[in-house]
Amino acid sequence: MENTYDKTDPLYTEEDIRAHLKARCFACTYKSVAADLGLSPSYINDVVNGRRSVSSELAAKLGYVQDAARYRYVGQSPAST
Numbered sequence: 772m773e774n775t776y777d778k779t780d781p782l783y784t785e786e787d788i789r790a791h792l793k794a795r796c797f798a799c800t801y802k803s804v805a806a807d808l809g810l811s812p813s814y815i816n817d818v819v820n821g822r823r824s825v826s827s828e829l830a831a832k833l834g835y836v837q838d839a840a841r842y843r844y845v846g847q848s849p850a851s852t
Contacts, residue, residue, distance in 0.1 A: 783842045785825045788835055793819045795833075808832045 796804050796819055805812040810829065817823040827837055835842035 783835060783844060785842075786823045788830055788833060788842060789818060789821070791833060792825075792829075817821075 792804070792815065793811070795826070796815065797849075801812045801815050805815045808829065814823065815830075816823055818829065830837060830842055832847070834844055834847040836845050
């Protein structure tokens with residue numbers, strides 16, 4: 772099933788995605804979030820703390836698609852739920 776979105780969906784910034792990730796890490800651990808997303812805990816930590824940018828891969832795994840400099844939330848991919 773392909774993700775679809777409406778152009779009127781709200782747009783999110785990289786900081787919004789960082790806050791989403793931070794909230795998810797606060798609910799459990801960096802290690803478990805990293806394992807769920809298939810990424811390293813150090814990368815997740817660096818993104819949450821602003822040392823690295825949100826990659827398009829991370830955004831997609833969290834359910835966002837990039838639209839210019841902002842992102843639209845379309846739901847999480849099946850592999851990251």
